[in-house]
Amino acid sequence: MNLSQKTIRDVQERVDIEEVVSDFVPLKKKGQNLWACCPFHEEKSPSFSVSPNKGIYKCFGCGKAGDAIQFIMDLEGLSFPEAIKQLAEKYGIEIEEDQLMPEDQVKYNERESLFIILNFAAEYFKNLLHHHEEGQSIGLSYFKERGFSKNTIEEFDLGYSLNNWDGLLNAAKKAGHSEELLEKAGLIIKKEDKTYDRFRNRVIFPIHSIAGKPIAFGARILVNDKKQPKYINSPETEVYHKSDVLYGISQAKQHIRNLENCYLVEGYTDVISLHQSGVKNVVASSGTSLTTNQIKLIGRYSQNITVLFDGDAAGIKASLRGIDLILEGGLNVKVVLFPDGEDPDSYSQKMGEEAFKNYLTENAKDFIRFKSDLLLQETKKDPIRKAETIQDIVRSIAKIPDPVKRAIYIKECSDILEIDEAILVAEQNKILLREKQVKGDITQRQANQLSESFSQAPEQIQKKYSPFEVAAIQEKESVRLLLSYGDLPVAENTLVVEYLLKELSDAEFVHPVYSEILQEFKLNLAEGKILNEAYFIKNGSEEVRKAIFSLFTDRYTLSENWENKFQIYTVHEKHILNDSIYIHVLRLKHRAILHLFDQNTQKLRAATSVEEESKLLQYQMQLNQAKLEIGNLLGMVVVK
Structure with a gap:
């Protein structure tokens, strides 16, 4: 247009x-x-x-x-x-269109003609269902037996096709529509010696666009005929691409948005039954396996999908790929499993509206727990199969693009499966690494090196430091820089000791020894004295002296041969002192912001008024921005 x-x-x-x-x-x-x-x-x-x-x-x-x-x-x-x-x-405004290029105009006119002829077909099938004797006795009776009300039948534009070869063909030609367009719309089939309706002797389920226009049809046969498929669907056309379409989306979109969740089922009647039962935020994948574009379509209205499965184990396993696609699309996914022999259609009608809604809410599992329960049932005491199952679950987690969500799911997986979290992290990293290698983001050599690091013992790759330990490490570095370079200039007319003590003026060291050293530096600088390690070795407590010895006793020293014999020169810290001091200060500030962020988070959880919450949220955003800015300067991967 x-x-x-x-x-x-x-x-x-x-x-x-x-x-x-x-x-x-x-x-x-x-x-x-x-x-x-x-x-x-x-x-x-x-x-x-x-x-x-x-x-x-x-x-x-x-x-x-x-x-x-x-x-x-x-x-x-x-x-x-x-x-x-x-x-x-x-x-009532006249719609004018700019002049298109001849080929574009032809294409546009054809699309509009297809929409017109598809709408004609939908009205034709509806009319047969409600006003033709065959439609009423066969089609309408079937829908009523399924429990569909008059309003539901009308809302979904359900219809019926007669048991003859050219009913729609003749009606459309009489209304002025060409056979060529009927064929392009997927409504008729042309062979060398015969032209006939695609849909015959079937109930009709129109498939609508997001805006509610008929763009295709699904049709179910009602007689037992092993020579014919139970369902047939429109072929791909200029206006219908089944991988982009969800059945029921035009009726469900607003409910999906309002309820912030989309129920995903398998078939047309599941959608209609649930809609009639009051669960109106429901769609089906329109006769095809779930696709990336269909997931993106749901994502326009909600980030949450709940997949409804019947008790057919084979069908569930075949559909697990869809869950991985949802995760890969960045959406949150839960699963509801119905009892054996039940599907969303039958169970909604059996339980009644309120009980069914409660069942959906109470039985929704996140995909980790669902997949664990499903797959581990079959492993029993077979350790090899259990290992394969765990790897399969981790592969699903690895598809999630958000690293924070991945970390949360890894933790949950560790709790459910009673597997060390570090082992799961290592396995996930290997999977992510292989994907990067396949995409060409890293070389084979890099992949091998990283893979070796992931294969180290869990305590090597996942060592966890307490907040106290992290603070002590940074405090130790502050003391080292003060003792080593305190009397050297870091900027014009500013010494390292002056710069660092100014930056540390509001800092409260948590380690008692490093705190004692810092206070001594402050007191002496006020009198114009700059301390060094000799002062503390001579005057410090036993603990202080031990710390000084530890700071200035290196396990390894660089051989003089590197420069004298081989002429291989290395950069000494003195040569890049400004950068070293600056990076250290950034790290101190980053830790301080993290501490404030955690404190503010606790206050947010305890907030008792909208005004208080608003102020704390604003402060949280400022802290987060500062965290991101410092993280970028440090070259860190900072989670937003």
């Missing part, structure tokens, strides 16, 4: 945000603005504000904001041109 600038301007000038929004939610005046419960998320108290004077909306709960056009785009899942067209139709 290539709308003219005049059409866009006319819509922008004519559109009234109050009128547009009030079509979807009731607005109440409060002060200068209008208020409602937000249509983009669930809430009990109105936080969605509309300003008629400014022509904008803003939700103070979820943060959604924009003008009337953006509102339609967000709510209906439309592109900008589609939203303009919908608003133009609402206000």
Whole structure:
């Protein structure tokens, strides 16, 4: 669609945000603005504000904001041109299109013609279901036996195709549609000697686009005929790519957004039954295995997916790949398993609306626990199979792009499987390493070197230091720099001792020995004295002297032969003193910020008012920004 600038301007000038929004939610005046419960998320108290004077909306709960056009785009899942067209139709504005290149115009006209003919077919099938004797006695009876209400049948545009070869073909030709377009829409099949309807003697499930337009059909046969498949679907067309489409998305999108979760099922009737049972945030993968594009489509409305499985073990295993794809797409995934012999359709009807909703909530497992329960049942006491199962679970975790989420899941996996966390981390790193190697991000040699480090003992690769130990290490380095270079200049008219003590003025050392040394430095500098190791060896306590000896006793020293004999020169710390001091100070500040961040996090958890929470959140953001900036200067990988 290539709308003219005049059409866009006319819509922008004519559109009234109050009128547009009030079509979807009731607005109440409060002060200068209008208020409602937000249509983009669930809430009990109105936080969605509309300003008629400014022509904008803003939700103070979820943060959604924009003008009337953006509102339609967000709510209906439309592109900008589609939203303009919908608003133009609402206000009776003539839609003008800029002149396209001849080949583009032909393509555009064909797409529009396909939408028209697919809509004709949907109406044709619906009419047969409700008004034709065969449709009523066979198709409508089937849907009623499945427990579908009249409203549900209408909401999903369900239909019926007659038991003849050319019913739709003849009706479409009579209405002026060409055989060529009918074939391109996937509605008829052409062979050398015959042209006939694709869908015959079947109930029809129209597949809709996000905007609710019919773009394809699924059809189920009702008679026992082993020569024919139970379900057939439209082929790929110019307007239908099954890997990009989810069945039920047009009916579910708003509920998915509001409830911040999407239930994923296998078939058309599962979607319809759950929708009728009050679980309206549900879609199916439209007759294909779950794809990356379908996951991205769900991600536009929610970051959370709950996959519903029936009790068929073989089917569950075949679908586990879909869970890995969801994880790889960065979405959160849970799983609900139904009892043997039950599926979402049958179980929802058996339990009733409230009991079924409770079942979904109470039985949702995160994918780690689900996969562990499922796969470990088969391993029993076979250690080899158990090891393979653990590796399989870690492979799933490794697909998660967010390192923080990976770390959390590794911890959970360690707890559930009773495996040392460090071993799981090492296994995950090997998997990530292989992926980098396959992608060409690292060489074979680098991969081998890193792989060796991952194969070290867990305590070597995953040594954990307490906050006290980390602080003591940095305090020890401060003392070393003061003793070694305190009287040297680090900047114009500034000595190392002056610079470091200024930076450490607010620091409280946790290690008693290093704290004692620091205080002695401060007292003597105030009198103009700069101390060295000889002073502390002579005047310090036994503990201080031990610390000094440790600081200035190196296990290894560089042989003079490197320079004198081989002319291999190394950089001494004195030559890069400014950089060494600067990096050390950055590390001290980074640790201090981490400490403040942890303190503020505890305060946030204990906050008792919105005002207090708001101030603490703002401070948290400032600390996080400072942490990121210092981390970048240090070349650290800092988790946002």
